[in-house]
Amino acid sequence: MALIVQKFGGTSVGTIEKIAAVAKRVIERQQEGNRMIVVLSAMAGETDRLIGMANSIQRIPDLREMDMLISSGEQVSVALFAMAVKAASYDAVSLLGDQVAIRTDQKHTRARIGSIGAERIQAYLDQGKIVTVAGFQGVTDQGDITTLGRGGSDTTAVALAAALKADACEIFTDVEGVFTTDPGVCSKARKIDYISYDEMLELASLGAKVLDIRAVSMAKRFKVPVHVRSTFTNTIGTWVVDEEKIMESMLVSGITYSKKEARITVKKVPDQPGTAAKIFLPISDAGILVDMIIQNTHDGGLTDMTFTVPKSDYDRAMDILNKVAVEIQAEEVTGDQEIAKVSIVGVGMRNHSGIASTMFQIMSKEGINMMMVSTSEIKVSVVIAEKYTELAVRALHDAFALDKNNMPQEVD
């Protein structure tokens, strides 16, 4: 008998009817001869409702109490789900994070899982029960409730799959799987059958919302086969697996884009030790995440520092940097919010040179200026003017023939 962990998000359990539908689906899977663990999020809208109440009571809500509050959402989901299974004359039992013994650190609202107790779940599975576990939550050694941050239910599911050595972890979502790019932008976007953990990590960190990045990271560490699939159909989705299990890797697996960043340049900074720290320390102290950083050296011992920050932090970052600029005698600080980051991802890049240059050729052919470039072992990202985003995505998708599931075409 296979052991399968399934995770359903808030929209999948958003109403009584949907919970009943999920229960039916899980029961069918069990009746095919599987042992079932089901991780659920709070019903759609519930977490936001609770956070809204918290915010109207305390401007910056206490984090321990916030976890106490919002963890109640998943508690409701799992109880109703277990009832739905029982209403269909099958057996189920619900468990909270502390009942499973999902131990975390004490970082409330963004806790990390330290260990998971398998005994209680195992015992219930042995009794033939469908075990449903509240996602997103854990408990500290002191017995305080913690939550894992947004997307935390994915992490709960993968962690349970790892702890119980499940045969698969199925993440149900409102799309059919991981696509070569956003189907809303490129009509030729194709569902990917297999993708490696590393590729999925890059895609998730580049803004593909289908799977939480911490979940992917944990799946990679414990080699948990993850199956991203649709709540609404029975078709096979995308398997996120170990690289070695994918027979033939694509050079490029997917193309992502993000319009959520802004670009800032601190111009003509004295090029001497300590300058970068003076710029980036106050930024990181303010909790602002810097993504790409590029340094261009001028003549005369001066340099330009260009980097990207989230658009939502742009105004704060500019305020800080205008003060810093005076202090370090920079010429000026300029910014641009109308940019986009387009990235190509693929483990095939490791063994093939020329992927980046192919990308640059296509951008050039389409007349799109690249403002910044950043590369990793399996990724190339370029920053371009926001208005060219869709054009760039479609051109790259065609050039790398992602709709065809084979080798890239030549670009002249």
Add this chain to the structure above:
Amino acid sequence: MALIVQKFGGTSVGTIEKIAAVAKRVIERQQEGNRMIVVLSAMAGETDRLIGMANSIQRIPDLREMDMLISSGEQVSVALFAMAVKAASYDAVSLLGDQVAIRTDQKHTRARIGSIGAERIQAYLDQGKIVTVAGFQGVTDQGDITTLGRGGSDTTAVALAAALKADACEIFTDVEGVFTTDPGVCSKARKIDYISYDEMLELASLGAKVLDIRAVSMAKRFKVPVHVRSTFTNTIGTWVVDEEKIMESMLVSGITYSKKEARITVKKVPDQPGTAAKIFLPISDAGILVDMIIQNTHDGGLTDMTFTVPKSDYDRAMDILNKVAVEIQAEEVTGDQEIAKVSIVGVGMRNHSGIASTMFQIMSKEGINMMMVSTSEIKVSVVIAEKYTELAVRALHDAFALDKNNMPQEVD
């Protein structure tokens, strides 16, 4: 420093604004030099909302899952309350039943408290925190969440007061205290300053909704002084205390009535051993609670069995009894739903005869026929036609001079 347990019900914490108001009130009490434990119910309407969802998923919801579900309501209240205290720049911490270690038996939805851990609360109190505890809930030795049944938050408060040897347990409600009778029926109804546990027990079991009967029973057992008072004012309410602490007991402390029962008579039953069992066993097997029972013997070895059941169970009871009647060769089964039970309660009755006869005289004077009579050491109940309820209550209130807080007047 005194230790005070305060309990606020669902309407007192029904909105964000009300929660903030309760927090303010508790903080003031703490600042007067008290250590504070606050027990809260779920926000008004929340428990019913959750039960509604459960009922629409499973016709008869699984009791363990029901407890998992509805205990989330109090979790939300205590988290928001702790935030409200912190928003006012004081310190608070919320605890669930299992975090306190409120251990119960395994009778889901109507569990009984076995023990309470005081250590964690004590430690938080020592740190100057206001400790808020989710009412209504506990945990089994196996780690399953249980609830204590409707009114369970009262029990939580009294149990905590007992375990931590609190100086007082204050139960906040939407009325000013315990009244000599329903002020809606008798305009002369007077708030009682002190009432004994036994009297309160009778009043609670007779339908006075101000305090849960199990809470009173526990308060009596552990001699916890309970103060029933208004959420909306600062006036002194009613102290429920040990009989010995009340200087001078009233002969009659209060008058209650209930329109929730119906009367059934099984006529001309053979008066022989085992007949009563044949009548009442199927009734109790059906989960129907029988209150008063009266047996009248006829000539010729026949007897009438008259008793009361909740109106809501009347139809079911009649169905059962019509079948039983055939079996035991009773003449017929008659019923009357238009009845009321009016009761007088007072520990003073113990040492004074004639209270019952005074009551009967008054009923006779008002021309009210008594269908059934039942007495206990500190209570006399009569069943009368429903239409005379208010008349009887007012006449008894006058006759025993309950508005005057002194001895009863003579009745001619």
